[in-house]
Amino acid sequence: MKLTAVILAAGHGTRMRSSLAKVLHPLAGKPLIEYSLEAVKDLSDDTPVVIIGHDADNVRETVGSRARFVMQEQQLGTAHAVLSAEPILVGKTDLILVTSADMPLLTANTLDKLVQVQRENSGPITMLTLHNKQSRGFGRIIRDGGGAVLAIVEEAQANSDQLSIEELNAGVYCFRANWLWDALRRIEVSPKGEYYLTDTVAVAVMEGQRVQSLSLNDSSEAIGINNRVHLAEAERVLQDRINFSWMIAGVTIKDPETVYIDADVHIGQDTVLLPNTHLRGSTVIGEGSIIGPNTIVEDTKIGNNCKVFASVLEGALLENHVEIGPFGHLRKGAHLCEGVHMGNFGEVKNSRLSPGVKMGHFSYIGDAQIGENVNIGAGTITCNFDGTRKHPTEIGADAFIGSSTMLVAPLIIGERARTGAGSVVTHDVPADTVVVGVPARPMDKNKNK
Ligand code: UD1
Ligand code: MG
Numbered sequence: 001m002k003l004t005a006v007i008l009a010a011g012h013g014t015r016m017r018s019s020l021a022k023v024l025h026p027l028a029g030k031p032l033i034e035y036s037l038e039a040v041k042d043l044s045d046d047t048p049v050v051i052i053g054h055d056a057d058n059v060r061e062t063v064g065s066r067a068r069f070v071m072q073e074q075q076l077g078t079a080h081a082v083l084s085a086e087p088i089l090v091g092k093t094d095l096i097l098v099t100s101a102d103m104p105l106l107t108a109n110t111l112d113k114l115v116q117v118q119r120e121n122s123g124p125i126t127m128l129t130l131h132n133k134q135s136r137g138f139g140r141i142i143r144d145g146g147g148a149v150l151a152i153v154e155e156a157q158a159n160s161d162q163l164s165i166e167e168l169n170a171g172v173y174c175f176r177a178n179w180l181w182d183a184l185r186r187i188e189v190s191p192k193g194e195y196y197l198t199d200t201v202a203v204a205v206m207e208g209q210r211v212q213s214l215s216l217n218d219s220s221e222a223i224g225i226n227n228r229v230h231l232a233e234a235e236r237v238l239q240d241r242i243n244f245s246w247m248i249a250g251v252t253i254k255d256p257e258t259v260y261i262d263a264d265v266h267i268g269q270d271t272v273l274l275p276n277t278h279l280r281g282s283t284v285i286g287e288g289s290i291i292g293p294n295t296i297v298e299d300t301k302i303g304n305n306c307k308v309f310a311s312v313l314e315g316a317l318l319e320n321h322v323e324i325g326p327f328g329h330l331r332k333g334a335h336l337c338e339g340v341h342m343g344n345f346g347e348v349k350n351s352r353l354s355p356g357v358k359m360g361h362f363s364y365i366g367d368a369q370i371g372e373n374v375n376i377g378a379g380t381i382t383c384n385f386d387g388t389r390k391h392p393t394e395i396g397a398d399a400f401i402g403s404s405t406m407l408v409a410p411l412i413i414g415e416r417a418r419t420g421a422g423s424v425v426t427h428d429v430p431a432d433t434v435v436v437g438v439p440a441r442p443m444d445k446n447k448n449k
Pocket of ligand 2: 100102224225226
């Protein structure tokens with residue numbers, strides 16, 4: 001039986017009180033809708049269908065070629081949303097899995113189990129339920145004395161007896177396709193003016209068909225996002241899951257409550273994450289590195305056996321055995337080669353520091369190529385911006401840049417050259433030459449000695 005997933009993502013998300021569509025709000029660094037796409041990806045070869053409406057263009061752009069789109073012009077409720085997929089799905093598939101883009105914690109495993117139950121089911125619906133004292137505004141599952149499902153009652157329409165029911169609707173269903181479209185058309189508008197997908201259950205029961213259900217073992221999977229409190233709850237659960245899986249994979253996390261790792265980050269074995277470490281975006285960390293405390297690493301690749309202490313790294317590349325911090329800042333295009341040491345209060349942008357470079361204290365290196373084993377004295381600055389344009393600096397291998405040197409770019413400093421403390425270098429310096437002063441001039445050869 002062929003399966004097609006339909007992901008509901010057209011709603012406004014009014015309760016988020018946001019100019020951003022609900023399904024595009026980030027969770028562990030990725031828009032909510034990414035999680036539903038990921039969860040359904042391996043369940044079927046058929047490309048999933050995403051129902052879009054509110055902020056459709058941005059949702060379409062985020063999802064790209066991973067789905068087919070159906071535009072729900074007016075958002076008249078979840079049943080109306082599914083029905084809008086009829087023109088592209090009728091007669092094309094056997095089972096339809098409906099899930100919502102605001103349910104990011106549902107696992108592929110749970111969805112697969114739900115589909116398996118429906119594959120065996122002679123009736124038209126299998127739905128996912130959970131047991132929880134806190135209702136979070138979810139629909140209540142009404143059963144008869146024998147335990148058969150009779151209906152789902154939305155919280156807004158529930159009476160006080162129904163409100164006390166602790167079995168809730170997760171909002172995820174697997175339907176027999178050739179039954180669904182007609183059933184959806186038979187649903188009547190609710191007192192709220194919406195067509196509820198939940199009413200498919202009552203339609204099936206009215207026909208004398210049995211509705212199957214699967215109960216979630218871990219109710220945290222059903223943390224749906226309707227407002228920002230839910231978003232924070234989901235973030236906590238997801239961070240716990242992510243941290244747990246990295247610890248099992250051999251990463252030490254000293255205080256997991258304060259460590260935030262985005263969903264797509266990768267970390268090697270025996271790396272240690274100290275408190276208040278944030279690993280974001282596409283960050284990759286090798287083995288045996290120590291990161292933190294109080295460190296933010298974004299879209300950065302860090303090699304093996306590095307130490308990153310109380311620093312901020314964005315769009316950078318660190319090879320093996322690199323040390324940085326405390327209070328280092330690497331910006332886009334910073335490339336620190338094997339064994340580079342960068343001490344406190346350094347900033348590097350769009351520059352390559354070759355193996356063995358030492359930059360101990362208070363320096364800014366921008367748009368520069370630094371040769372092997374160069375020593376960059378405290379307070380050195382590449383003056384790379386003339387107010388209009390950026391200019392490059394090149395420093396040859398084994399050069400020694402004295403403390404507080406201003407390197408006024410564009411500039412080339414030759415191999416083994418030296419600059420005196422406090423010099424302002426405005427002209428290229430040949431190899432093996434010492435320059436001093438403001439502006440810096442070569443020293444008398446005899447005095448050099
Ligand atoms: C829905 C269920 C509720 C369940 C809960 C679980 C209904 C009527 N209620 O309520 O029983 O407990 O989910 O999370 O289904 N959407 C559209 N088009 C629309 C309306 C909604 O695409 O016209 C999308 C939304 O973007 C969202 C999803 O459908 O992704 C669910 O809508 P939402 O308004 O969040 O429903 P809930 O109130 O959460
Ligand atoms: Mg919802």
